[in-house]
Amino acid sequence: MKIKRLGFSRRAAYGMAALSLAVAAVAPGFTGHASAGQVTSRSIVMSSSTASATGVTYSVTYTPSGTTSTAGIVVDFCDNTPIIGDTSCTYPAGFNLTTSPTVTFTSGITTTGWTSTGVQGGAGGGSFQALKLSNSGAPTVAGTAINFTITNASMSNPSTANHSFYARIVTFGTTANMANYTISGTTRASTFTGMTDYGGIALSTGTVINITARVMESLAFCVYDATCGDDPSMTLGHGANLVLDSTATDTDTAKFSISTNAQSGADVRFKGDTLKSGSNDIDAKGATAGAITPGTEAFGFYISTLGTNVTATSPYSSTASNYALDTNGTTGITSTYGQKFADLSGPTNSSVTTLTFGATASNTTAAGIYTAAEQLIATGKF
Amino acid sequence: MAHGVTLWLLRSRVHDAFTCVLLVSLFIIAGPLHASTAYGAQITGRSLKMSSNRPGEHNVNYTIQFAPGTPGTVGSIEIQFCGNSALQEDTCIAPFGLDALNAHLVNQTGTSGYMMSPSSDVNHIILTQNPSGSITGSASFEFDDMVNPTLEESYYVKILTYATQDASGPSTDFGALAFSINDGFDVSAEVPPYLTFCAGITIANFDCGTAQGRQLNFGELSSATSSVGQSQMVVATNAGGGYNVFVNGTTMMSGNNVIPAMTNQTSQIGTSQFGINLRANTVPDIGLDPVGPGTGNATALYSQVNKFRFVNNEQIATASNVQDFKKYTVSYVVNVSKDQSPGVYSTTLTYVTVANF
Numbered sequence: 001m002k003i004k005r006l007g008f009s010r011r012a013a014y015g016m017a018a019l020s021l022a023v024a025a026v027a028p029g030f031t032g033h034a035s036a037g038q039v040t041s042r043s044i045v046m047s048s049s050t051a052s053a054t055g056v057t058y059s060v061t062y063t064p065s066g067t068t069s070t071a072g073i074v075v076d077f078c079d080n081t082p083i084i085g086d087t088s089c090t091y092p093a094g095f096n097l098t099t100s101p102t103v104t105f106t107s108g109i110t111t112t113g114w115t116s117t118g119v120q121g122g123a124g125g126g127s128f129q130a131l132k133l134s135n136s137g138a139p140t141v142a143g144t145a146i147n148f149t150i151t152n153a154s155m156s157n158p159s160t161a162n163h164s165f166y167a168r169i170v171t172f173g174t175t176a177n178m179a180n181y182t183i184s185g186t187t188r189a190s191t192f193t194g195m196t197d198y199g200g201i202a203l204s205t206g207t208v209i210n211i212t213a214r215v216m217e218s219l220a221f222c223v224y225d226a227t228c229g230d231d232p233s234m235t236l237g238h239g240a241n242l243v244l245d246s247t248a249t250d251t252d253t254a255k256f257s258i259s260t261n262a263q264s265g266a267d268v269r270f271k272g273d274t275l276k277s278g279s280n281d282i283d284a285k286g287a288t289a290g291a292i293t294p295g296t297e298a299f300g301f302y303i304s305t306l307g308t309n310v311t312a313t314s315p316y317s318s319t320a321s322n323y324a325l326d327t328n329g330t331t332g333i334t335s336t337y338g339q340k341f342a343d344l345s346g347p348t349n350s351s352v353t354t355l356t357f358g359a360t361a362s363n364t365t366a367a368g369i370y371t372a373a374e375q376l377i378a379t380g381k382f
Numbered sequence: 383m384a385h386g387v388t389l390w391l392l393r394s395r396v397h398d399a400f401t402c403v404l405l406v407s408l409f410i411i412a413g414p415l416h417a418s419t420a421y422g423a424q425i426t427g428r429s430l431k432m433s434s435n436r437p438g439e440h441n442v443n444y445t446i447q448f449a450p451g452t453p454g455t456v457g458s459i460e461i462q463f464c465g466n467s468a469l470q471e472d473t474c475i476a477p478f479g480l481d482a483l484n485a486h487l488v489n490q491t492g493t494s495g496y497m498m499s500p501s502s503d504v505n506h507i508i509l510t511q512n513p514s515g516s517i518t519g520s521a522s523f524e525f526d527d528m529v530n531p532t533l534e535e536s537y538y539v540k541i542l543t544y545a546t547q548d549a550s551g552p553s554t555d556f557g558a559l560a561f562s563i564n565d566g567f568d569v570s571a572e573v574p575p576y577l578t579f580c581a582g583i584t585i586a587n588f589d590c591g592t593a594q595g596r597q598l599n600f601g602e603l604s605s606a607t608s609s610v611g612q613s614q615m616v617v618a619t620n621a622g623g624g625y626n627v628f629v630n631g632t633t634m635m636s637g638n639n640v641i642p643a644m645t646n647q648t649s650q651i652g653t654s655q656f657g658i659n660l661r662a663n664t665v666p667d668i669g670l671d672p673v674g675p676g677t678g679n680a681t682a683l684y685s686q687v688n689k690f691r692f693v694n695n696e697q698i699a700t701a702s703n704v705q706d707f708k709k710y711t712v713s714y715v716v717n718v719s720k721d722q723s724p725g726v727y728s729t730t731l732t733y734v735t736v737a738n739f
Contacts, residue, residue, distance in 0.1 A: 216468035219560035367575035375566035
């Protein structure tokens with residue numbers, strides 16, 4: 001009794017831990033055929049260990065004890081013990097092989113000529129506990145691993161989670177001898193005349209582990225000069241006094257980085273105005289991208305470096321020195337929401353884009369300090 | 383007894399093998415990624431367009447666009463602005479500084495009839511209508527007078543639709559989005575004041591670097607013919623008030639002897655007179671009209687063809703605003719009568735340009 005209690009508690013513990021297949025050896029305590037041997041390397045791989053899972057597939061593998069003929073294979077699923085010869089084979093609740101599961105042999109034995117039959121055993125109505133495979137050709141096996149799969153859309157696992165159950169495999173040299181493996185409810189014969197090989201396998205259902213990962217919508221946007229966090233404000237000019245005049249087109253850059261998991265990417269818009277000093281201004285380059293010629297008053301920008309997945313949106317250009325600045329009050333940068341100048345095509349991590357601003361004065365550009373407050377606004381499209 | 387021993391051995395082997403296989407065959411089956419919490423359909427096409435993303439900005443327009451996952455009747459829409467999470471199950475913490483209390487629904491597309499519920503608060507906007515409205519595709523709602531959060535960070539908007547008209551009970555659909563608050567940047571440029579002015583006998587184009595000569599020699603004056611000459615000036619400035627050019631000096635003199643200055647007379651051979659103008663003249667044939675892109679011009683008294691004048695410190699050219707380059711040609715005419723005292727007559731004229739910044 002003590003021994004039996006220990007064995008049961010271990011099995012229960014293993015059953016709680018196992019989520020898939022388990023194989024157990026069953027030592028012979030049984031005699032039924034003078035040359036019978038134990039199959040080795042036996043296992044049953046379950047396509048799912050979820051309790052009550054349906055449409056499951058069991059992949060049975062074993063290696064016969066030697067070279068012999070195999071005309072019948074019995075796979076009998078028991079809830080209580082895998083021991084061949086134990087007359088009790090209780091029904092694993094919820095288990096169902098179905099009346100004629102599809103069996104497909106893949107290796108170790110001929111793949112044709114097999115007939116499969118589900119046997120109800122101790123299962124309730126409509127459920128089947130055992131499988132009998134017969135092949136009148138009695139194909140020869142040569143001690144190499146045999147594999148076949150058992151499946152059916154209605155084939156189901158036992159209904160108890162984290163529960164061990166067992167399979168008994170018994171093979172016969174003739175189909176007639178396979179009839180000696182009698183199944184009557186949960187009772188089995190203790191000896192099987194004509195048995196070739198045998199072996200027990202343990203299996204277990206598991207518990208589905210539900211893994212939940214919460215990914216929030218994200219949009220990280222930064223406008224900067226050299227590193228995120230610094231001030232990208234700039235003064236356009238040249239010479240010791242950093243002034244703007246008609247002799248040159250003065251430039252400077254600002255960057256923006258964007259990371260988002262928005263599946264449709266993002267729009268990046270420019271809102272602001274051209275350079276102004278009181279009532280005077282420096283002409284915006286306009287809605288047609290082009291070069292800024294020194295001496296021809298203009299202010300604009302182009303995208304000098306496109307970030308990953310970023311494209312320029314017309315009239316803004318990613319061609320070098322192709323400046324634009326559309327101040328149309330309805331559609332341009334001075335409109336309520338500003339003007340889109342860059343498109344991010346999809347989810348992107350750390351895409352860095354560089355804008356180059358350029359300006360020049362003409363001979364008639366009124367003296368003054370010109371400023372423009374600009375904003376880059378990112379809109380994620382989730 | 384012997385049978386009992388055999389049974390023990392059998393059980394023992396079963397457990398050994400069972401243990402071994404358990405150790406090597408344990409694996410995890412990942413179940414569905416979502417927990418069992420029931421959610422409605424996901425709202426798609428979600429975006430928030432802002433008229434400004436500056437921290438703490440007032441009077442900002444927000445346009446929120448989305449398409450419900452369950453098209454059809456929508457009793458109410460709840461829009462939550464959150465600083466902590468975009469997840470439906472998380473409590474929404476209002477972004478610091480964000481204020482929707484004074485917001486108004488100013489436009490809606492893709493649907494109609496929704497109004498802001500009085501139960502809206504600082505970071506929750508509830509849209510409702512009775513009877514319930516319908517949204518079958520993408521719809522947008524524009525609010526004005528929003529106040530942005532005050533910190534440069536990322537924030538979230540949760541959008542929930544309800545069958546009820548007061549955003550109570552279980553939501554029908556849910557969706558979230560993220561938006562970013564960023565400070566803007568300034569672009570500045572200083573255009574320094576300038577005044578370009580040069581004078582010479584000749585100046586090529588408008589290039590002051592080519593100005594050459596500063597002395598006119600009329601040779602021997604005669605009562606039988608006019609003595610003429612010309613010089614040039616180039617002026618440009620970005621002074622908003624333009625410029626004025628003055629001439630300083632005296633008429634031609636030789637000791638106490640003077641050739642009288644003209645006051646808009648024509649050239650009269652045999653009459654002692656000295657004058658200038660800034661036009662292309664025909665009698666005598668001297669001078670050029672002002673040229674160049676600038677809009678400045680000679681003053682009226684010095685802009686009459688064939689009429690000459692000279693008054694000390696008088697304005698001879700002017701421009702009223704910023705000026706591109708202009709080149710003026712000054713024509714000089716000297717006539718003498720037969721009784722003009724002999725001598726070497728000369729004068730020094732100084733041209734002064736004043737820019738009006």
